[in-house]
Amino acid sequence: MEKILTKNVGKPNSQDIEVYLGGGGYKALEKALGMKPKDVIAEVKKSKLVGRGGAAFPTGLKWEFTRRESAEPKFIACNADEGEPGTFKDRVILLNDPHLLLEALIIGGYAIGASKGFIYIRGEYYREIETVEKAVEQARTKGYLGDNILGSGFSFDVQLYKGAGAYVCGEETALLESMEGNRGCPDCRPPFPAESGFLGKPTAVNNVETLCNIPAIMINGGEWYSRIGSPDSPGPKLYCLSGHVNKPGVYELPMGITLRELIENHGEGVKGEFKAALPGGVSSCLLANLDVKLDYKSVARAGSMLGSGAVIVINEDTSIIDVAKNTMEFFARESCGKCSVCREGTRRAREILTRFANGGGKAKELDLMLELGEVMYDTACCGLGQAAMNTTASAIRLFREEFEQKVRK
Amino acid sequence: MNVSVWKTKVDEVLKRSGKSKETLLPCLEVIQEACGYIPQEAITYLRENLDVPSIDIYGVITFYGMLTTKEQGKYVIRICDSLPCYLNKSDGVLGVIEKELGIEAGETSADRQFTLEVVPCLGLCDKAPAMMINDKIYGNLTEQSVKKIIAELNC
Numbered sequence: 001m002e003k004i005l006t007k008n009v010g011k012p013n014s015q016d017i018e019v020y021l022g023g024g025g026y027k028a029l030e031k032a033l034g035m036k037p038k039d040v041i042a043e044v045k046k047s048k049l050v051g052r053g054g055a056a057f058p059t060g061l062k063w064e065f066t067r068r069e070s071a072e073p074k075f076i077a078c079n080a081d082e083g084e085p086g087t088f089k090d091r092v093i094l095l096n097d098p099h100l101l102l103e104a105l106i107i108g109g110y111a112i113g114a115s116k117g118f119i120y121i122r123g124e125y126y127r128e129i130e131t132v133e134k135a136v137e138q139a140r141t142k143g144y145l146g147d148n149i150l151g152s153g154f155s156f157d158v159q160l161y162k163g164a165g166a167y168v169c170g171e172e173t174a175l176l177e178s179m180e181g182n183r184g185c186p187d188c189r190p191p192f193p194a195e196s197g198f199l200g201k202p203t204a205v206n207n208v209e210t211l212c213n214i215p216a217i218m219i220n221g222g223e224w225y226s227r228i229g230s231p232d233s234p235g236p237k238l239y240c241l242s243g244h245v246n247k248p249g250v251y252e253l254p255m256g257i258t259l260r261e262l263i264e265n266h267g268e269g270v271k272g273e274f275k276a277a278l279p280g281g282v283s284s285c286l287l288a289n290l291d292v293k294l295d296y297k298s299v300a301r302a303g304s305m306l307g308s309g310a311v312i313v314i315n316e317d318t319s320i321i322d323v324a325k326n327t328m329e330f331f332a333r334e335s336c337g338k339c340s341v342c343r344e345g346t347r348r349a350r351e352i353l354t355r356f357a358n359g360g361g362k363a364k365e366l367d368l369m370l371e372l373g374e375v376m377y378d379t380a381c382c383g384l385g386q387a388a389m390n391t392t393a394s395a396i397r398l399f400r401e402e403f404e405q406k407v408r409k
Numbered sequence: 410m411n412v413s414v415w416k417t418k419v420d421e422v423l424k425r426s427g428k429s430k431e432t433l434l435p436c437l438e439v440i441q442e443a444c445g446y447i448p449q450e451a452i453t454y455l456r457e458n459l460d461v462p463s464i465d466i467y468g469v470i471t472f473y474g475m476l477t478t479k480e481q482g483k484y485v486i487r488i489c490d491s492l493p494c495y496l497n498k499s500d501g502v503l504g505v506i507e508k509e510l511g512i513e514a515g516e517t518s519a520d521r522q523f524t525l526e527v528v529p530c531l532g533l534c535d536k537a538p539a540m541m542i543n544d545k546i547y548g549n550l551t552e553q554s555v556k557k558i559i560a561e562l563n564c
Contacts, residue, residue, distance in 0.1 A: 179434075
């Protein structure tokens with residue numbers, strides 16, 4: 001498959017605007033500016049592109065909702081607060097092809113009617129922040145950012161926000177709270193940011209990888225894009241492969257490749273014997289079947305979620321209880337504390353899992369944890385709390401006997 | 410700590426981005442970078458300039474892992490313990506660092522050379538187990554390699 005998202009990765013000085021222009025860069029912006037904003041959105045809708053940050057919401061619809069709002073000004077925010085354990089794909093783009101992201105963001109701003117865009121990058125991405133800052137400067141100098149871009153009458157500028165170390169800020173409402181100078185606690189939705197986002201104004205929030213599909217869609221058309229990969233959720237996907245594999249890394253592949261193909265053909269196989277994998281980071285449920293296709297619908301049918309595409313492979317030598325405990329330590333630490341069900345639920349689950357890990361579990365606590373997972377899914381305000389028990393609950397369902405061996409005799 | 414350093418940086422941010430609450434996090438970040446922590450005088454200065462109550466500023470500082478009111482060491486070691494690193498034995502590496510430095514995760518050494526923090530995923534899962542020391546990345550760590558890294562910093 002022809003690379004779309006990582007086509008410039010590996011070129012010398014790929015982050016430089018001259019190299020980007022040499023490869024046909026900013027041509028998609030030129031084309032988009034010659035179209036009506038509603039036609040840009042129609043093309044994105046036709047592509048069937050869905051958000052790559054985890055929630056898989058149709059991007060064209062999100063843009064349409066934001067455009068339709070009457071309140072002004074409108075904003076577009078790029079979520080580069082990559083933090084789901086096992087996810088390291090956005091970093092590859094930020095570091096190697098920042099102009100691809102900028103071009104996409106400007107097109108997005110034009111489509112929804114925003115004159116200001118933001119990129120919220122996690123604070124630990126020092127080199128990525130520096131690279132994007134330089135790219136913004138270059139784009140301003142060349143006239144791709146600023147007033148009257150390419151003589152179109154459309155004006156747009158970009159501001160960078162640095163995160164300061166909080167996983168939950170990758171949740172869109174928390175990200176906006178953080179930009180407003182508050183603690184990054186998520187808000188209940190609705191209203192969605194498309195209606196009431198940054199400073200209460202309509203805001204489209206898109207993930208880095210999602211946006212980076214836009215220039216190719218502008219150049220080749222939505223129809224062309226919709227034929228790549230899986231018909232249910234088309235396009236390329238950046239799969240982040242990590243854990244017990246011989247060759248971890250970010251692989252751009254057509255959506256719908258199987259877990260087996262990803263691990264064996266690209267990751268050079270499992271280190272040891274395969275036990276299970278998390279297809280969408282620690283927020284997803286374990287899969288023990290290697291033949292699951294890694295597209296949104298197939299993974300959902302298999303009882304998990306593709307999320308950001310963070311595939312973490314676990315081998316037979318690993319205790320599944322230790323895996324569950326590790327994920328719960330993460331969530332207990334990163335819960336913002338706003339919803340008591342998440343704040344207390346993650347802590348109690350961590351305590352229970354620690355007891356099991358030490359051979360002191362209680363048999364009735366297994367069903368109790370499954371119930372806790374359901375309660376958190378139903379009642380937590382944001383995705384963090386809703387998904388926090390996924391790995392643990394699936395571990396209990398798939399490997400119950402392992403837990404039962406750790407019940408105190 | 411040189412007071413004028415953070416003040417100049419904050420004034421630059423205020424000039425560029427304006428005196429509003431949306432500027433709070435960028436201001437705190439430049440102070441943290443300049444001083445290694447957020448001193449009380451800086452909080453007072455932000456309260457006066459941004460018209461944000463001190464309690465809200467403390468609320469923001471305590472929320473974010475990279476901001477702190479406690480003075481940090483010259484080298485801030487952030488070691489990841491999220492699942493991909495954990496599966497690649499980050500706990501063994503952490504144990505070696507704790508032993509070498511004589512401090513536990515969350516502590517700063519008495520000579521203010523090192524602060525050790527266990528942090529969630531740094532997006533370095535292809536180099537697991539991984540850590541950052543200040544803004545520098547160290548990957549594919551082993552118990553031997555971290556000993557060497559720390560010994561070099563101690564020189």
